[in-house]
Amino acid sequence: MNTFWLVLGFVAQGLFSARFLVQWIASERARKSVMPEVFWHLSIVGTILLLAYAIYRRDPVFILGQSAGLIVYVRNLYLIWREKRLTID
Numbered sequence: 001m002n003t004f005w006l007v008l009g010f011v012a013q014g015l016f017s018a019r020f021l022v023q024w025i026a027s028e029r030a031r032k033s034v035m036p037e038v039f040w041h042l043s044i045v046g047t048i049l050l051l052a053y054a055i056y057r058r059d060p061v062f063i064l065g066q067s068a069g070l071i072v073y074v075r076n077l078y079l080i081w082r083e084k085r086l087t088i089d
Helices: 003-030 037-057 060-088
Strands: none
Touching (some): 003 060, 037 060
């Protein structure tokens, strides 16, 4: 694989993922998810499917990008679950 395209891919994936980092920080500061719950469910399902495809294609840029996002999605669902649990108690 051409090194230029590999580097470009990692930079592009980093920039794309940065939007979720910004959202994650906003949610952590608010101590709650600032996106609708369905957004996170769709993100998790989409990520798992795209990760499977990236693994099949053996694309390291795609694999890293999809794997990292999964952590943020699960964390936001946890924040939503915790907030619901606290309002019920």
